Amino acid sequence: MTRLSLSAALNSGLRHxxxxxxxxxxxxxxxxxxxxxxxxxxxxxxxxxxxxxxxxPLAESSIVGTAIGLAMRGYHPICEIxxxxxxxxxxxxxxxxxxxxxxxxxxxVPLPVVVRIPCGGGIGAVEHHSESxxxxxxxxxxxxxxxxxxxxxxxYMLRQAMxxxxxxxxxxxxxxxxxxxxxxSDLRLAPAFDRAVVARPGTDATVVCYGGMVSTCLEAAATxxxxxxxxxxxxxxxxxxxxLDTVTASVRKTGRCLVVHEAPGFAGxxxxxxxGVTERCFYHLEAPVLRVTGFDMPYPSAKYENQYxxxxxxxxxxxxxxxxx
Amino acid sequence: MEQPxxxxxxxRLLEPDGxxxxxxxxxxxxxxxxxxxxxxxxxxxxxxTEAFSLQRHGELxxxxxxxxxxxxxxxxxxxxxxxxxxFPSYREHAAxxxxxxxxxxxxxxxxxxxxxxxxxxxxxxxxxTVVLAAHLPHATGYAMGVQRDGTDEVVTAxxxxxxxxxxxxxxxxxxxxxxxxxxxFFAQNNQYAISTPTRLQMRTPMHxxxxxxxxxxxxxxxxxxLAVHAVxxxxxxxxxxxxxxxxxxxxTYRAGPHTSSDDPTRYRDQAEADAWLARDPVARVEKLxxxxxxxxxxxxxxxxxxxxxxxxxxxxxxxAFGPVELGDLFDTVLSTRTDLLxxxxxxxxxxxxxxxxxxx
Ligand SMILES: Cc1ncc(C[n+]2csc(CCOP(=O)(O)OP(=O)(O)O)c2C)c(N)n1
Numbered sequence: 001m002t003r004l005s006l007s008a009a010l011n012s013g014l015r016h017x018x019x020x021x022x023x024x025x026x027x028x029x030x031x032x033x034x035x036x037x038x039x040x041x042x043x044x045x046x047x048x049x050x051x052x053x054x055x056x057p058l059a060e061s062s063i064v065g066t067a068i069g070l071a072m073r074g075y076h077p078i079c080e081i082x083x084x085x086x087x088x089x090x091x092x093x094x095x096x097x098x099x100x101x102x103x104x105x106x107x108x109v110p111l112p113v114v115v116r117i118p119c120g121g122g123i124g125a126v127e128h129h130s131e132s133x134x135x136x137x138x139x140x141x142x143x144x145x146x147x148x149x150x151x152x153x154x155x156y157m158l159r160q161a162m163x164x165x166x167x168x169x170x171x172x173x174x175x176x177x178x179x180x181x182x183x184x185s186d187l188r189l190a191p192a193f194d195r196a197v198v199a200r201p202g203t204d205a206t207v208v209c210y211g212g213m214v215s216t217c218l219e220a221a222a223t224x225x226x227x228x229x230x231x232x233x234x235x236x237x238x239x240x241x242x243x244l245d246t247v248t249a250s251v252r253k254t255g256r257c258l259v260v261h262e263a264p265g266f267a268g269x270x271x272x273x274x275x276g277v278t279e280r281c282f283y284h285l286e287a288p289v290l291r292v293t294g295f296d297m298p299y300p301s302a303k304y305e306n307q308y309x310x311x312x313x314x315x316x317x318x319x320x321x322x323x324x325x
Numbered sequence: 326m327e328q329p330x331x332x333x334x335x336x337r338l339l340e341p342d343g344x345x346x347x348x349x350x351x352x353x354x355x356x357x358x359x360x361x362x363x364x365x366x367x368x369x370x371x372x373x374t375e376a377f378s379l380q381r382h383g384e385l386x387x388x389x390x391x392x393x394x395x396x397x398x399x400x401x402x403x404x405x406x407x408x409x410x411x412f413p414s415y416r417e418h419a420a421x422x423x424x425x426x427x428x429x430x431x432x433x434x435x436x437x438x439x440x441x442x443x444x445x446x447x448x449x450x451x452x453x454t455v456v457l458a459a460h461l462p463h464a465t466g467y468a469m470g471v472q473r474d475g476t477d478e479v480v481t482a483x484x485x486x487x488x489x490x491x492x493x494x495x496x497x498x499x500x501x502x503x504x505x506x507x508x509x510f511f512a513q514n515n516q517y518a519i520s521t522p523t524r525l526q527m528r529t530p531m532h533x534x535x536x537x538x539x540x541x542x543x544x545x546x547x548x549x550x551l552a553v554h555a556v557x558x559x560x561x562x563x564x565x566x567x568x569x570x571x572x573x574x575x576x577t578y579r580a581g582p583h584t585s586s587d588d589p590t591r592y593r594d595q596a597e598a599d600a601w602l603a604r605d606p607v608a609r610v611e612k613l614x615x616x617x618x619x620x621x622x623x624x625x626x627x628x629x630x631x632x633x634x635x636x637x638x639x640x641x642x643x644x645a646f647g648p649v650e651l652g653d654l655f656d657t658v659l660s661t662r663t664d665l666l667x668x669x670x671x672x673x674x675x676x677x678x679x680x681x682x683x684x685x
Contacts, residue, residue, distance in 0.1 A: 062496040
């Protein structure tokens with residue numbers, strides 16, 4: 001166990017991957033000597049060379065497009081997209097090519113490509129640097145969409161994503177990059193990366209969340225505990241496929257469910273969770289399933305984000321509503 | 326090969342009337358080579374006319390004819406090694422045939438029974454790409470893999486004049502040049518992107534644009550199979566030697582409609598089509614074979630029969646496609662089946678079984 005920031009834990013995960021898998025290559029903008037704008041690839045090009053940690057032309061479509069070609073050739077590319085708002089030029093390559101090749105070739109052309117995307121707000125950035133676009137990708141069959149929430153999950157899940165043999169959209173909540181936690185590199189201890197985990201056990205209501213919101217919901221759960229309510233916090237981790245078994249087991253126990261994410265609520269991941277819970281837990285529910293999400297507006301300018309992003313208070317207000325039923 | 330003094334003049338070895346120009350390329354124009362290229366063009370033409378009529382009979386959902394572009398495709402693909410990986414768009418039937426795609430496999434995608442039909446890895450031929458230019462970064466990435474493997478393979482991507490307007494094409498040209506990737510971009514300028522003529526598509530011809538990206542480039546008469554073969558040979562040797570990527574622009578003409586759904590009379594006149602017909606790539610080689618008397622006794626008749634056999638094979642292949650099972654598709658979305666797909670597969674199975682019970 002070592003105490004690492006999320007950024008350093010991801011870096012250590014990448015280091016493992018490069019050491020253990022000679023076919024792994026990292027490609028992206030400024031991932032070489034600079035170490036990426038968030039320093040997640042810090043030191044890797046020095047240690048593994050510019051052939052394995054490739055500073056590319058500034059072209060997102062081709063970052064994913066060439067990764068597809070490299071994967072066809074037997075390589076295991078990990079692409080870094082610099083910021084969430086810049087993945088859109090690569091959208092076509094991801095949804096029309098990367099996601100579909102395995103299916104259209106009846107399994108003959110698997111594409112083990114991991115696309116890392118720093119996501120979400122909370123760092124006071126300028127526009128296009130704080131978006132949560134997971135629903136676009138989760139809607140496309142053939143992709144795995146996962147998101148880590150802390151250093152340990154970042155480290156494990158990145159290595160598991162690389163071993164999965166599938167295209168993975170790998171989100172990293174950027175405002176958690178500098179938060180530290182204990183990290184073990186022993187993969188045998190890791191829960192499967194396509195499974196949700198119970199981040200805090202509880203009995204009174206289930207709070208389903210992921211990514212940057214997990215810390216927020218844990219904070220809310222700690223406050224609720226002081227007020228005499230025990231919230232069970234579920235970290236989804238995998239957004240596609242969604243681990244509804246873990247969610248519904250919890251809701252059957254608590255009878256109440258709240259879904260929290262920072263992406264806009266409309267047609268978001270939360271709606272999918274609500275639908276699944278309603279279908280599977282109808283007779284166990286004591287209250288309607290509620291959502292706390294970002295608002296349905298373009299991500300606002302930095303000075304507004306404290307109001308836009310769900311915080312512990314908004315979560316607790318919704319929990320109060322949920323418990324009133 | 327020296328570009329002609331006027332850059333608008335494409336490299337040409339065989340005149341439309343069948344006379345052979347003095348050859349500066351060092352291509353050894355033997356009767357065997359000419360007959361081999363001619364054979365592939367004839368087989369492709371048969372494949373194309375047969376598939377087109379199968380579409381008209383309702384057997385295929387759509388067909389994109391290669392009629393008129395046989396020389397560009399056969400001349401280039403035969404200049405590659407069978408292990409050089411190829412990324413086609415959706416009209417490269419000649420290239421696919423030479424690579425060993427069987428008639429039945431060729432029809433699968435157009436029939437709608439599969440998404441590809443052949444094994445891309447086994448034939449070193451990628452699946453057809455419908456999203457224009459999306460495969461050009463793939464080719465570049467594959468070529469980066471070749472670079473890292475330290476082999477001398479050449480990766481080739483076919484695309485059209487319309488596709489060259491896409492961002493992905495221009496990203497791939499730039500990217501390949503920047504990393505000196507062993508990739509050949511083979512542009513078939515067949516004069517139209519559906520109805521849009523090349524002059525509305527671009528101001529700078531592709532082979533000249535390529536130079537700006539730092540690619541070596543050639544302009545070749547795409548209806549002259551010998552010139553295409555010679556130019557591609559040279560380009561491939563250049564790339565194989567590590568000297569960097571090349572773009573070849575082959576000037577040709579899509580003699581038929583864009584696809585079986587298109588009506589070319591709405592956007593081009595007969596005089597234009599007739600003028601190109603006079604430069605037909607297959608007839609041109611026939612004239613050479615006639616003039617030099619390079620036919621072998623009985624060879625032509627045997628080829629006619631081979632074409633007939635191919636036609637028959639296509640017709641019977643279409644009849645042989647069995648019913649398809651949606652159930653199989655649940656298994657190849659990801660490397661493992663997910664809870665969602667398991668549930669959907671099971672539900673769908675129950676739903677189908679329910680009907681069978683009612684019927685029995
Ligand atoms: C990105 C994209 N936009 C539009 C289309 C529809 N479309 C199919 S073929 C075609 C014209 C392509 O022309 P060109 O690249 O010159 O190739 P050709 O068909 O002439 O061989 C168009 C517009 C498409 N397949 N992909």
